[in-house]
Amino acid sequence: MSSPTHTADNFIEEIIVEDLANGKHGGRIHTRFPPEPNGYLHIGHAKAIVINFETARKFGGRTNLRMDDTNPSTEETLFVENIQSDIRWLGYEWEGETRYASDYFEELYQLALKLIDKGLAYVDESTAAEIEAQKGDIGVPGKNSPFRDRSAEENRDLFTRMRAGEFPDGSRVLRAKIDMAHPNLLLRDPVLYRIKHEAHHRTGEDWCIYPLYDFAHGQSDSIEGITHSLCSLEFRHHRDLYNWLIEALEIFPSRQIEFARMNVDYFITSKRKLKMLIEEGLVTGWDDPRMSTIAGLRRKGYPAEAIRNFCMHTGVTRRDSQQTLDLLEFNVREVLNRDADRYMAVLDPVKLVITNYPEDQTEWLETENNPEDASHGTRQLPFGREIYVEREDYRKEPQNRKYYRLAPDKDVRLKSAYIIHCDGHEEDAEGKVTQINCTYYPDSRSGEDTSGVKAKGTLHWVSASAAVDLEVRMYQPLFTDPTPMDHEDRDFIEFLNPDSLTMITAKGEPALQGAAVGESFQFLRQGYFTVDPDSTPARPVFNLTVGLKSSFRG
RNA sequence: AGACCCAUGGUGUAAUUGGCAACACAACAGAUUUUGGUUCUGUCGUUCAAGGUUCGAGUCCUUGUGGGUCUACCA
Numbered sequence: 229m230s231s232p233t234h235t236a237d238n239f240i241e242e243i244i245v246e247d248l249a250n251g252k253h254g255g256r257i258h259t260r261f262p263p264e265p266n267g268y269l270h271i272g273h274a275k276a277i278v279i280n281f282e283t284a285r286k287f288g289g290r291t292n293l294r295m296d297d298t299n300p301s302t303e304e305t306l307f308v309e310n311i312q313s314d315i316r317w318l319g320y321e322w323e324g325e326t327r328y329a330s331d332y333f334e335e336l337y338q339l340a341l342k343l344i345d346k347g348l349a350y351v352d353e354s355t356a357a358e359i360e361a362q363k364g365d366i367g368v369p370g371k372n373s374p375f376r377d378r379s380a381e382e383n384r385d386l387f388t389r390m391r392a393g394e395f396p397d398g399s400r401v402l403r404a405k406i407d408m409a410h411p412n413l414l415l416r417d418p419v420l421y422r423i424k425h426e427a428h429h430r431t432g433e434d435w436c437i438y439p440l441y442d443f444a445h446g447q448s449d450s451i452e453g454i455t456h457s458l459c460s461l462e463f464r465h466h467r468d469l470y471n472w473l474i475e476a477l478e479i480f481p482s483r484q485i486e487f488a489r490m491n492v493d494y495f496i497t498s499k500r501k502l503k504m505l506i507e508e509g510l511v512t513g514w515d516d517p518r519m520s521t522i523a524g525l526r527r528k529g530y531p532a533e534a535i536r537n538f539c540m541h542t543g544v545t546r547r548d549s550q551q552t553l554d555l556l557e558f559n560v561r562e563v564l565n566r567d568a569d570r571y572m573a574v575l576d577p578v579k580l581v582i583t584n585y586p587e588d589q590t591e592w593l594e595t596e597n598n599p600e601d602a603s604h605g606t607r608q609l610p611f612g613r614e615i616y617v618e619r620e621d622y623r624k625e626p627q628n629r630k631y632y633r634l635a636p637d638k639d640v641r642l643k644s645a646y647i648i649h650c651d652g653h654e655e656d657a658e659g660k661v662t663q664i665n666c667t668y669y670p671d672s673r674s675g676e677d678t679s680g681v682k683a684k685g686t687l688h689w690v691s692a693s694a695a696v697d698l699e700v701r702m703y704q705p706l707f708t709d710p711t712p713m714d715h716e717d718r719d720f721i722e723f724l725n726p727d728s729l730t731m732i733t734a735k736g737e738p739a740l741q742g743a744a745v746g747e748s749f750q751f752l753r754q755g756y757f758t759v760d761p762d763s764t765p766a767r768p769v770f771n772l773t774v775g776l777k778s779s780f781r782g
Numbered sequence: 783a784g785a786c787c788c789a790u791g792g793u794g795u796a797a798u799u800g801g802c803a804a805c806a807c808a809a810c811a812g813a814u815u816u817u818g819g820u821u822c823u824g825u826c827g828u829u830c831a832a833g834g835u836u837c838g839a840g841u842c843c844u845u846g847u848g849g850g851u852c853u854a855c856c857a
Contacts, residue, residue, distance in 0.1 A: 238795090264857050299856060356855055363853055367784035370853090401855055411785040413853045422855035441857050464787065465852050488788085488850095541806070543795045547788050548850060555794070555807050565820060600820070632818080641816055674816065686816045753817045780818040 234287060238544035240279070240458060240485055244287055247455070257289025258455045261315070261322070262329075262445065264296045265307035265429075267499040268514040268521040269314045271535070275490040278539035280458055281320040292452055293322035297330045298444045300428040308429075310514075314522040318532050329444045330430045332451055336439050337391065339447055339477050340402060340421060344383045348476050349420060350376055351386035352403045359401070362408065363416050369409035370416045376405065390423055393436045397423050402437075406472065414465050415472065418442055446470040449482035457482045460489040461546065487544050492551045494705035495520035496713055496720060510724065511706070517760075517771050518706040518728050528703065529748050529758030529773030534563040550711065557774045564748055564756045564773065569597040569604055572643065572688040573698060573736035573751040573770075577616035580634075580664040580689070582648060585613040590693070593674065595644035609737060611645050614692035616735045618753075621687050622653065622664055627782055632684035634664060641683040643752060647672035688752040695735040699769045701760065702730040734770075741768055748773065 236242040248255055259280040263273060284291045293315065297303045312326060343349040352359065352375045364370030378386075390400055402421035410416050420443040425436045439447075446469075449457045457470075467484045474481050496502065497520050505511045505519070514521050517528035525535060538559040542551050591611045598604035617634065626635040634640055634650050641647045648666040655661050672679035706728045712720035736751075742765070743749070748758045755775035763769040 235798095262857090266857085296857060302856075359855080360853075365783080366853060368853095398855065413785090416853085419855050424855085438855095440855070445857080461787075462851060463857090465785085468786095486787090541794085545788090545795075549794065552793055552807070558807060561819090570817075570819095599815095599817085630818090643816060645816095647816095677816090683816085685818080688817075750817085750819085753819070755819095776817075776819050778818060 239546065240283060240456070240487060240544055241286070243483075243485060244283070244456060248287065253455045256453075256455060257284055257287040258292070258323075258453055259284045259289065259458055260292040260294050260327075260449065260452065260454050262294045262296045262448075262459075263311050264299070264302075265304060265311060266299075266302040267307060267503065268523055269311055270497045270499075270502070270520045270522065271492055271495055271525065272489055272497040272520075274318060274522060274535050275539045275542070276458070276460070277315060277318060277320060278536055279487065279544055281322075282540065283456070283458070289455075290323040291320070292324070292327055292454070294327040294329060294448060294452070296441070296445060296448075297328055297428070297430065298439050298441065300424060300426040300438060303429050305429050310523065314526075317526060318522065319536060327448070327452060328430060329439075329448045330428060332444070332448055333431060333435055333439075335451060336444060336447055337437075339479070340387065340439070340443070341384065343404065343420075343476060344387055344402075345380055346476065347380050347405065349402055349404050350378050350383050351390065351400050352376075352417075352419075353400050356398065359403075359419070363413060364408065366413065372408050373403070373417065376417070387421075390421070390437050391435075393425070395423055397425055399423065404469075404473075404476075412465055412468050414442070414469050418469060442466060442469050443473070446473055446482065446484070447477070447479065449484075450474065450477075450480040453480055454482045457484045459484060459486055461486045461548075462489075486546065488546055488548050490539070490542060490549060490551060491711075492520070492556060493553045493710035494707050496707070498713070501713075501720065505706075510721075517701070517703055526746075527758075527760065528771055529564075529756060530560050531563045531567070531748070534560040537562070553705065553710075560774050561756070561777070564750065566600055567598075568748045568750045568756055570595075570599070570750045570752050571737055571740055572609070572690055573700070573734045573740065573754070573757075574616040574618050574688065574690050574695075575700060575702075575732060575734045575751070575754060576619040577690075577695075577735045578619040578622065578661055578664060579692060580615050580617045580648075580666060582613050582615070582646075582666050582668045583651070584667045587613055589613065590691070593644050595674075607739060609644060610691045610694040611642075612691050612693055615642070615689045616692055616695060617664065617687055617689050619661065622650075622661060624653065624661070631782060633687065634666075634685075638685075639681055639683045640685040640687050641672075641674075642689050643686050644674045645689070646670070646674070647677070647679060647681050647683045688754075690735045690737050692735075694738045696738055696741045696768065698734045698736040698740060699767060700732050700734045700757065700772065701769065702732060702772045704728050704730075736768070741765060743768065750776070 236245045261280045281291045401419045403417045406415045408416045515523035515527045592608040622634040646668040648668045651665045653661045654663040669679040707723040708725045709723040712723040743759045745759045756773040757770040760769040
């Protein structure tokens with residue numbers, strides 16, 4: 229193993245490169261991803277996951293997965309399982325077993341005792357309201373609690389009895405003894421432990437006191453020997469407390485580094501708001517393809533690789549960022565263009581009859597599965613006298629000379645089949661086209677075209693007799709505003725997009741019927757689609773992942 | 783009100799740590815194309831402002847301006 233000199237791609241890596249150069253922690257790099265198991269992971273978590281795992285990987289380090297489960301009221305094992313599978317789906321495997329902050333409850337308790345013995349923590353009998361009042365205000369110093377100067381012995385006794393369950397919820401807390409006039413409000417004697425007579429999803433009834441974030445997170449980092457504890461910017465103020473506790477407790481000095489969390493246009497990532505969307509029935513669940521959750525994006529057909537690339541391409545900074553959907557979709561198309569096989573499906577079908585083609589004849593035509601990759605091979609397509617084409621591909625009268633789709637007297641190529649000449653259409657009383665009539669050039673067959681006819685346009689089509697019905701769910705962003713949360717005067721719910729989901733029945737080529745759940749395809753000239761879990765062989769269901777780019781005007 | 787953080791093209795990130803501002807996305811134009819997709823080529827910028835240090839500042843200093851975070855027994 230050589231020790232390559234890595235170049236730093238962002239400010240976190242700069243710190244690491246410097247630490248490595250200084251031989252800090254013997255060159256060991258250890259990060260962690262610490263979700264609270266009270267909801268599903270979303271695109272913002274994906275960013276944090278990618279940063280933690282990729283940073284460690286780059287420097288030959290490791291990454292732990294730790295459930296930050298210090299609040300028994302909100303956490304569930306169900307979420308733990310989903311978090312694990314989402315991370316694995318994204319393509320990452322953590323070091324060893326999944327860790328839990330709750331595994332350290334006894335150790336944390338001992339650390340609290342140590343703090344008490346050092347005279348740096350005290351049991352406070354003030355009410356929550358009183359503690360809030362003592363806190364002071366921004367720019368206004370707080371006041372000491374009347375219980376602040378108890379002896380270490382008394383505090384130890386009280387804290388031990390808190391643990392033993394002698395006191396009711398809310399009657400007492402353990403507080404760090406720091407400085408009630410500190411400019412950082414978090415250091416004004418923060419609460420470290422609270423009493424909660426509640427069962428925990430892992431420790432059951434073992435505990436009735438639970439540590440708060442500030443007395444669990446950093447300590448868990450130290451216990452696990454985390455060298456670089458990467459978190460989002462809103463924890464900046466907690467770093468002062470994080471470091472104060474490291475010094476007071478004399479524990480392994482993990483270093484907290486904050487980066488800006490990522491926002492993406494048209495997505496919201498507030499767990500509470502996401503939960504509300506589900507409870508109100510505005511989406512179908514955590515994995516609704518319109519959700520910002522990993523589960524939702526997966527169901528929508530976003531490849532893990534695309535999400536990873538997106539997270540890496542957007543960089544790591546200390547500056548609030550609002551990413552465009554364009555960039556996310558670019559990354560999705562980039563992967564799918566390379567990997568997805570091309571199939572034909574007509575989303576808004578209209579019948580087209582090739583009047584000079586023999587009735588009852590079916591011809592099998594060869595077509596390539598993926599023009600980007602010949603190794604994907606070819607398949608056979610049934611072709612016949614009656615086919616479906618896209619209603620949008622026909623114009624009664626073309627509006628400009630750059631139009632090269634179907635219109636009376638126009639020639640177009642049917643993908644992998646023949647060139648046809650359009651003779652006209654039939655319509656109903658309202659003027660709606662009910663059938664398009666064409667003739668074909670028998671010597672223009674794809675691959676052996678000797679017709680000499682030039683057709684500028686190429687259309688996708690499906691044999692009418694062989695077509696299968698597909699339920700296709702067309703998605704648009706859930707909101708009509710890119711930042712629905714950023715309106716002080718309006719609730720984000722007002723920006724819900726009424727057209728975020730449209731169900732249509734499309735006509736697909738028969739091979740689509742056997743597609744497996746999760747498999748992605750390009751529906752030629754339309755976009756990328758993936759098979760939804762609701763799909764059955766009798767009723768295939770596809771989700772629109774993302775449309776193809778198009779420079780077509782008109 | 784105090785403390786802390788941030789400021790580069792329409793968007794997001796770079797700039798060998800003071801040395802002629804780069805990459806990607808988007809947009810626009812053109813070439814190729816049996817997907818109006820893909821691919822390829824081209825076009826679009828003096829770094830929030832004002833001072834200062836310096837031969838030289840996006841980078842350092844000062845003062846502003848604008849934005850963000852913080853007063854849960856949540857994480």
